[in-house]
Amino acid sequence: MLEAELKKQLRDFSLELRIQVNCGKILALMGENGAGKSTVLNLLSGLLTPDTGSIRLNGRKLYDAASGISMPVESRRIGYVLQNSAAFPHLTAAGNIAYGMRAHHVPKARIPDLVNYWLDVMDIRSIAGVKASSLSGGQKQRVAIARALATGPDLLILDEPFTALDAESTAKVKRLLTAYVRDLRIPCIVVTHRITDIQDIGDTVCTLSRGGIVWQGRAGEIPDSAGNTEGSESRN
Numbered sequence: 001m002l003e004a005e006l007k008k009q010l011r012d013f014s015l016e017l018r019i020q021v022n023c024g025k026i027l028a029l030m031g032e033n034g035a036g037k038s039t040v041l042n043l044l045s046g047l048l049t050p051d052t053g054s055i056r057l058n059g060r061k062l063y064d065a066a067s068g069i070s071m072p073v074e075s076r077r078i079g080y081v082l083q084n085s086a087a088f089p090h091l092t093a094a095g096n097i098a099y100g101m102r103a104h105h106v107p108k109a110r111i112p113d114l115v116n117y118w119l120d121v122m123d124i125r126s127i128a129g130v131k132a133s134s135l136s137g138g139q140k141q142r143v144a145i146a147r148a149l150a151t152g153p154d155l156l157i158l159d160e161p162f163t164a165l166d167a168e169s170t171a172k173v174k175r176l177l178t179a180y181v182r183d184l185r186i187p188c189i190v191v192t193h194r195i196t197d198i199q200d201i202g203d204t205v206c207t208l209s210r211g212g213i214v215w216q217g218r219a220g221e222i223p224d225s226a227g228n229t230e231g232s233e234s235r236n
Contacts, residue, residue: 002155002187005053006043008211015039015211021187021204023058026178028198028219029191031208037191038083040208041157044189045080046073057155057187074103079153083160083191085144089133093124093143096132100147118146121176123169137164145173149180156181156188162197174200198222 002021007014015036021027029037042048044055046062049070055063057078062071087096097115106114119125122142132140141164148156158177162170178201181188192198198205202219215223 001056001058002044002189003054003056004044006040006050006055007052008039008043008048008050010036010039010211013210015043017206017208017211017213019189019206019213021189023187024182024185025203026181026188026190026201028202028205029189029208030193030198030205031214035208036211037208038159039211041080041159041189041191044155044157045078046071046076060154077104077151077154079148079151079156081141081144081148081156081158081161083163085137085140085164087132087135087140087143087147090131092129092131093135093139094119094128096143097147097150100151104151104153106151114150118150122146123172138166138169141165142169142173145177149176152184154186156186158189159191160193161190162192162194177201195222 001023002019005018007016019027029040031037039048043050050063050065052065053063054061054065057076061069062076063069088099091099094115097118098111101111101114119128122145124139124142124146127135127139132143135143141161145161162173165173190197190201198219205217205219205222206213207215
């Protein structure tokens with residue numbers, strides 16, 4: 001289970017919220033551009049540090065202001081898929097996937113077999129030896145998703161993971177993510193603007209506005225006032 005209480009003063013407002021995500025469940029974060037959605041993911045991952053608060057993952061303290069704990073990014077065991085994929089341009093598709101596992105200390109002997117497995121699962125074996133700098137946006141995004149899943153994380157967080165994918169790839173990746181989260185019983189947070197994404201994969205939903213939760217509930221109960229921003233692009 002993920003339990004987080006986050007407080008962070010941003011340029012235009014103060015982000016302050018409390019979230020909980022059970023194992024095997026997907027929380028969808030939605031809201032207008034600049035509401036603080038990506039900032040929440042960066043705080044959880046350790047790329048940003050809260051001003052105060054705490055982050056617990058399966059009982060482990062990743063961050064606790066009161067006791068001075070702030071675990072480094074590489075020790076948090078979080079799979080993070082950024083909106084821009086963040087694929088290393090000088091590495092091949094296979095090299096990117098392998099890099100993620102090495103960074104998470106996956107046993108060296110297991111890496112080649114796992115790379116091949118995820119190349120097949122994400123249907124990107126044909127580009128295994130192609131450098132990321134030569135890949136399309138959708139291909140880079142599938143590489144980034146494979147890189148995150150291959151590490152076997154304790155928490156999976158994804159920032160607009162479907163925007164660069166075509167309809168067929170989106171449907172396949174949604175099925176994969178849902179099964180992965182359920183089977184491994186890990187908590188997952190997905191930032192999205194699209195109601196269809198939430199309906200397809202979300203269990204619960206939080207709508208953010210200026211760093212605070214203005215609505216939360218089950219994915220099937222989203223009111224129109226919760227903020228349908230489908231088709232918008234994230235800028236937070």
